[in-house]
Amino acid sequence: MPAQGEDDEFATHPTICRVRRALPTVSSGPVVAVVGGGVIGLTCARQLAKSGAQVTLYDRPQRGRPSDVAAGMLAPTCELDYGESALHALSVDSLARWPELARSLHAESGVDVELRTNGTLQLATDPDDRLRLERRAQLWDQHALRYEWLTGRECRRHEPALSRRVLAGLRVDSDWSVDNRRVLDALRLSVAAGGVRIVEDLAYPLLADGSVTAVRSGDGVQRVDHLVLAAGVWSGRLAREAGLDPAIRPVKGQQLRLHSPVEILTRTVRARVDEVDVYLVPRADRTVVVGGTSEDVGHDLRRTPRAVIDLLSAACAIVPELRDSELVEHSVGLRPATDDNGPYLGLSQVPGLTLATGHYRHGFLLAPITAEVVRATVLHEPPPASSLPFCTSRRLEKEGAHA
Amino acid sequence: MSTTCTNDDPFAVADTILSSRLLLGSGGASSSGVLRDAVIASGAQVVTVSMRRTHSGVDNGLMHALKDLEVRVLPNTSGCRTAREAVLVAELAREALGTDWVKLEVVSDDRTLLPDVIELVEAAETLVAKGFHVLPYTTDDVVIAQRLEEVGCSAVMPLGAPIGSGLGIRNPHAITLIRETVDVPVILDAGVGTASDAALAMELGCDAVLLATAVTRAERPALMAGAMRHAVIAGRDAYRAGRVPRRHLAQASSPLSPTV
Numbered sequence: 001m002p003a004q005g006e007d008d009e010f011a012t013h014p015t016i017c018r019v020r021r022a023l024p025t026v027s028s029g030p031v032v033a034v035v036g037g038g039v040i041g042l043t044c045a046r047q048l049a050k051s052g053a054q055v056t057l058y059d060r061p062q063r064g065r066p067s068d069v070a071a072g073m074l075a076p077t078c079e080l081d082y083g084e085s086a087l088h089a090l091s092v093d094s095l096a097r098w099p100e101l102a103r104s105l106h107a108e109s110g111v112d113v114e115l116r117t118n119g120t121l122q123l124a125t126d127p128d129d130r131l132r133l134e135r136r137a138q139l140w141d142q143h144a145l146r147y148e149w150l151t152g153r154e155c156r157r158h159e160p161a162l163s164r165r166v167l168a169g170l171r172v173d174s175d176w177s178v179d180n181r182r183v184l185d186a187l188r189l190s191v192a193a194g195g196v197r198i199v200e201d202l203a204y205p206l207l208a209d210g211s212v213t214a215v216r217s218g219d220g221v222q223r224v225d226h227l228v229l230a231a232g233v234w235s236g237r238l239a240r241e242a243g244l245d246p247a248i249r250p251v252k253g254q255q256l257r258l259h260s261p262v263e264i265l266t267r268t269v270r271a272r273v274d275e276v277d278v279y280l281v282p283r284a285d286r287t288v289v290v291g292g293t294s295e296d297v298g299h300d301l302r303r304t305p306r307a308v309i310d311l312l313s314a315a316c317a318i319v320p321e322l323r324d325s326e327l328v329e330h331s332v333g334l335r336p337a338t339d340d341n342g343p344y345l346g347l348s349q350v351p352g353l354t355l356a357t358g359h360y361r362h363g364f365l366l367a368p369i370t371a372e373v374v375r376a377t378v379l380h381e382p383p384p385a386s387s388l389p390f391c392t393s394r395r396l397e398k399e400g401a402h403a
Numbered sequence: 404m405s406t407t408c409t410n411d412d413p414f415a416v417a418d419t420i421l422s423s424r425l426l427l428g429s430g431g432a433s434s435s436g437v438l439r440d441a442v443i444a445s446g447a448q449v450v451t452v453s454m455r456r457t458h459s460g461v462d463n464g465l466m467h468a469l470k471d472l473e474v475r476v477l478p479n480t481s482g483c484r485t486a487r488e489a490v491l492v493a494e495l496a497r498e499a500l501g502t503d504w505v506k507l508e509v510v511s512d513d514r515t516l517l518p519d520v521i522e523l524v525e526a527a528e529t530l531v532a533k534g535f536h537v538l539p540y541t542t543d544d545v546v547i548a549q550r551l552e553e554v555g556c557s558a559v560m561p562l563g564a565p566i567g568s569g570l571g572i573r574n575p576h577a578i579t580l581i582r583e584t585v586d587v588p589v590i591l592d593a594g595v596g597t598a599s600d601a602a603l604a605m606e607l608g609c610d611a612v613l614l615a616t617a618v619t620r621a622e623r624p625a626l627m628a629g630a631m632r633h634a635v636i637a638g639r640d641a642y643r644a645g646r647v648p649r650r651h652l653a654q655a656s657s658p659l660s661p662t663v
Contacts, residue, residue: 081433082622139622249435249467274514296435296465339436339468 029053030378033215035203036230038067039367040356042187044228047371049194057196058203058217064301069255069333071281071289073268074365075175077145078122086389087342093386094369101368109189113182114284120175123271124168133170147172161264161319177268177281205242212352226378228354232336235357242350248358250299250334254307255291257329258322273314290315301332335360345373345390346383355392416588417536417557423448425635428615435468441618442472445628451477451506454496479506486526493530507539516566520547531555540592543577545584552585559585564594567616571600575607582608598634605638
């Protein structure tokens with residue numbers, strides 16, 4: 001993916017074409033511009049189109065777009081951290097919507113997004129790490145989350161490729177995965193079939209009387225009822241055009257993909273090996289996604305030897321067979337991080353500007369709930385209760401008071 | 404806001420008077436918001452940042468979190484394995500952040516993160532010659548502390564225990580010896596797990612405490628940051644107040660012939 005130029009990338013996606021589709025002539029739904037063609041923008045565009053909106057998706061492919069690189073983990077439990085209960089509740093709500101989304105996408109596009117629901121193993125590789133897992137388990141107890149302790153041998157019975165380095169593990173059945181690229185392919189086919197018009201450019205908001213009433217892009221000026229901003233780390237620049245300044249910054253993630261002639265793992269495995277956090281997410285094509293660094297270094301797309309050394313050392317320590325796999329990819333994604341790791345959702349203080357951004361590590365997990373919030377916002381319906389703490393206008397007010 | 408330093412007990416490092424004897428490391432926070440709240444609650448005036456995390460300038464969450472706070476950013480050379488690498492990183496830091504202060508770290512390996520003191524002294528000497536104010540992270544070895552002072556370091560920063568271990572001060576006697584031996588400030592660095600560890604460091608005579616993990620990975624970082632702030636104040640005051648000697652047997656606190 002990252003080795004290709006932007007145009008090449010487009011050429012590989014025949015579903016995105018420069019040919020404009022005719023808008024449904026009888027549609028009287030709201031006119032919506034969705035800016036951003038990652039998992040969030042695509043999922044929102046699909047949902048809006050299904051709800052009768054006239055949707056244009058503005059999608060300028062960007063190097064470092066995290067959806068292209070994401071491991072596709074849907075992991076509300078393993079991603080839970082202290083002080084993030086509201087984010088967890090949002091994640092759980094969204095996860096519950098994934099089976100239906102996966103089924104619908106399959107029906108609409110013919111693409112199986114490979115939703116794996118056989119759980120995740122979180123492994124300990126030394127006594128200190130075991131203590132760390134015990135602390136995590138305590139946190140999960142506080143949230144009444146289900147998990148099961150496994151001995152090292154039990155871990156190896158679940159996943160025979162694991163090495164003796166694994167001392168113990170937690171089996172978390174609630175944490176799943178999807179194939180990120182299959183999801184994107186399915187969404188692109190679905191939105192194209194659903195009548196979404198696609199423009200290969202960013203769209204800037206145009207305001208009248210303090211409201212977003214149109215967007216400007218290489219395609220010209222288009223009148224809109226709503227602008228849905230789903231442009232990840234590129235959102236801040238566009239929001240500032242409308243007088244908003246959501247605090248979104250890039251957190252760089254480097255990731256490797258290893259391909260093997262045989263299936264090595266059947267489920268997601270996460271571990272910390274010599275203080276390096278690593279996850280291994282298997283794909284049906286027998287690729288294993290190995291990630292991911294988390295580097296708060298700004299807009300940086302360099303691929304570093306340190307990441308290769310750290311990730312491969314950790315991955316091969318717990319799954320030695322991977323040493324003889326083929327290293328097929330080393331890529332970089334820029335996660336859109338916010339100050340509290342939670343997204344900006346829903347209507348902002350600027351009428352007509354709806355935010356669906358700042359999803360940080362959780363874009364795929366939070367895509368279904370985000371699409372529902374956006375649909376409800378555009379149709380003037382109440383959004384799901386779990387999304388209220390992330391309601392954009394409240395969050396931006398809170399930050400304003402903070403500064 | 405109470406501070407750890409009063410006019411009759413100033414804390415000076417390299418000709419600068421600092422308002423707090425608690426220095427905060429920035430690694431390990433779950434979000435920039437969490438870090439910001441912890442820095443505020445700690446009252447720390449100096450926050451260390453890894454140059455590995457800031458090499459691209461100020462466009463990152465760390466700098467965002469510290470924005471508008473009256474804190475002094477102290478770059479460190481964490482992760483460096485050789486004197487040469489540490490010197491390069493320090494020079495990068497000076498350019499990127501506009502400060503000639505550096506917390507010098509040269510570690511032997513990623514597993515223990517223990518200081519490689521041979522490389523450390525070498526790097527310290529080079530950096531002092533280049534005009535840096537060097538604050539080296541070192542072992543609790545008194546001779547090495549002396550050597551670091553001799554080459555011109557502005558402070559010495561002995562460890563209480565390995566970085567991130569939370570094991571407290573494993574060899575209090577060594578810390579006392581260092582305090583009695585060198586004239587530059589002694590800043591206990593690494594190993595603090597909870598507030599009593601920080602208080603103990605100050606009671607042993609340390610001039611300040613630097614900690615990160617104990618706060619950033621606590622369940623409630625801002626609450627722990629406040630606890631550390633109070634612990635450092637309490638420990639410093641106790642050290643200055645002069646503790647009573649330890650005795651084998653009881654001594655009535657209300658004697659028959661009152662002195663007051």
